Amino acid sequence: MPVPAAGEILIEISACGVCRTDLHVVDGDLPDPKLPIVPGHEIVGRVAACGAGVLTLAVGARVGVPWLGATCGVCPYCRDDRENLCDRPLFTGYTRDGGFATHTVADARYCFALPEDADVAALAPLMCAGLIGWRSYRMAGAGESLGIYGFGAAAHILAQVAIWQGRRVYAFTRPGDDDAQHFARRLGAVWAGGSEETPPERLDAAIIFAPVGALVPAALRAVKKGGRVVCGGIHMSDIPAFPYRILWEERQIVSVANLTRADAHEFLRVAPQAGVKTEVRRYTLAQANEALADLREGRLQGAAVLIP
Ligand SMILES: [Zn+2]
Ligand SMILES: [Zn+2]
Numbered sequence: 021m022p023v024p025a026a027g028e029i030l031i032e033i034s035a036c037g038v039c040r041t042d043l044h045v046v047d048g049d050l051p052d053p054k055l056p057i058v059p060g061h062e063i064v065g066r067v068a069a070c071g072a073g074v075l076t077l078a079v080g081a082r083v084g085v086p087w088l089g090a091t092c093g094v095c096p097y098c099r100d101d102r103e104n105l106c107d108r109p110l111f112t113g114y115t116r117d118g119g120f121a122t123h124t125v126a127d128a129r130y131c132f133a134l135p136e137d138a139d140v141a142a143l144a145p146l147m148c149a150g151l152i153g154w155r156s157y158r159m160a161g162a163g164e165s166l167g168i169y170g171f172g173a174a175a176h177i178l179a180q181v182a183i184w185q186g187r188r189v190y191a192f193t194r195p196g197d198d199d200a201q202h203f204a205r206r207l208g209a210v211w212a213g214g215s216e217e218t219p220p221e222r223l224d225a226a227i228i229f230a231p232v233g234a235l236v237p238a239a240l241r242a243v244k245k246g247g248r249v250v251c252g253g254i255h256m257s258d259i260p261a262f263p264y265r266i267l268w269e270e271r272q273i274v275s276v277a278n279l280t281r282a283d284a285h286e287f288l289r290v291a292p293q294a295g296v297k298t299e300v301r302r303y304t305l306a307q308a309n310e311a312l313a314d315l316r317e318g319r320l321q322g323a324a325v326l327i328p
Contacts, residue, residue, distance in 0.1 A: 022125040024070065024071035025071050026072040027072070027127060027128060028074070029068075029070050029071065029074055029125065029126055029128045030068045030069040031063065031067060031125070031126060032066050032122070033122055033123060033124060033328050034064050034066065034082075034328075035063075035064045035065075035144040035325050035326065036062055036144060036325065036328075037062030037144035037145045037147060037149065037173070038315055038324040038326060039061065039149060040172070040173075040231065040315065041061070041113075041114070041148070042113065042315075043315060043316055045113065050114060054116060057113065057117065057118075058113065058117040058119070058124070059114075059118050059119075059120050060112070060119030060120040060121070060326070061085070061086060061112035061114070062145055062147035062149070062325075063085035063118065063119035063126070064134060065082070066080060066083070067081045070128070071125075077133070081133060082135070082136055083126075083131045083132060083133060083134060084131065084133075084134045084143065084147045085126045085147065086112065086130065086147045086148060086279060086284060087112055087113070087114075087147075087148050087151075087278060087279060088109065088130055088279050088280070088281070089127060089130055090110040090116070090127045090130055091106035091130075092106055092108040092109070095108060103280050103281070104278035104283075119326075120305065132281075132285070134288075141300045141302055141325045142298045144298075144323070144325045145300065145322070145323035145325065146287070146298065149173035150177045150178075151284050152252065152278065153174035153175070153177055153229070154283055154287035155276050155278075155280075156227050156252035157181065157182070160227050160248060160250050161225050163187075163224020164187050164224060165190065165221055165224045166182050166187050166190065166223065166225055166226070167192060167226035167227070167242055168190070168191055169215055169228040169232075169239055170228065170231075171191045171201075171203065171229075172315075172322075173322060173323035174229045175204075175227075176204075176298070176322050179191065180207060180208070180294055180296045180297070181291070184293075184295065188221075189209040190211045190212075191204030191205075191209040192215040192238075193212065193213075193214060193215065195215060197214075197318065199321060203299075203322075215230075215235055218241075218242065219242055222242065222244035222247070224243070224244060224248075225243060225248045226247070226249050226250070228250065228256075231255050233257040233258045233259035233260065234257070236249060236251065236256075237266060240262065240266045240273070246269065249272065251273065252275075252276050254277070298322060298323055300324070301322065301323070301325070302325055303325070303327070304327060304328075305326050305327070305328040312324075
């Protein structure tokens with residue numbers, strides 16, 4: 021049983037989402053993890069104990085723990101309201117222990133109060149797929165036509181927000197993945213097709229959630245002049261060479277890293293307004309490897325959530 025240090029809380033975990041980044045952690049795709057590591061960074065639970073100096077959260081409160089576990093507070097990025105780029109950060113389930121467990125400790129300053137009336141399994145995917153998805157979505161700009169490549173946990177959340185805001189969502193899945201395309205249309209996408217297909221209109225922006233570098237030139241070809249391609253994942257296979265003319269006309273490629281606490285506060289307000297309903301498949305903690313395998317193979321729609 022971990023013991024909370026000063027500034028930390030002990031959390032009894034109610035649910036923890038399974039994110040593609042957990043796959044990258046267990047596969048060793050990301051450099052310098054804490055080892056051994058408890059993965060999991062979409063944690064929902066209750067405060068079981070408070071370390072010294074924790075004044076903002078009380079025992080019994082429902083809290084969420086995101087990917088951003090801690091920042092230094094003093095580097096140029098932290099001082100510039102870009103704590104997502106902190107030079108000395110800690111990440112939940114990567115460089116500090118996470119939520120594939122019954123209990124964990126977290127820095128109280130990076131935890132969020134969560135509503136009591138929501139289902140814990142439904143809340144869990146908001147903590148990364150939702151929060152970093154939201155940052156990617158904001159980065160995509162305000163255009164009306166939005167492409168989303170890789171229709172998994174983050175996409176199914178942000179598509180609901182986009183449609184609520186009156187945007188047209190185009191969903192790109194693995195070629196031939198009829199289940200995912202049907203899922204996207206059911207959530208309100210105006211079009212769903214394979215990632216190699218050309219959408220019926222040019223897009224204002226595209227977000228790539230799938231870790232597939234070949235999607236970058238595909239998305240560049242799908243966006244209009246001045247359009248933006250946002251890479252939302254932490255890891256991606258190499259991007260193949262492509263002709264300059266598909267980038268020209270002020271198209272942009274940007275990546276998104278991590279989240280700020282401000283992103284989280286904003287998204288946790290927007291999600292209930294937009295009526296976001298996450299679709300989850302529940303697994304026991306002992307089925308964690310099964311959940312990771314299902315995610316890897318694309319065998320589930322929406323998000324996988326472990327219930328200890
Ligand atoms: Zn910093
Ligand atoms: Zn994640």
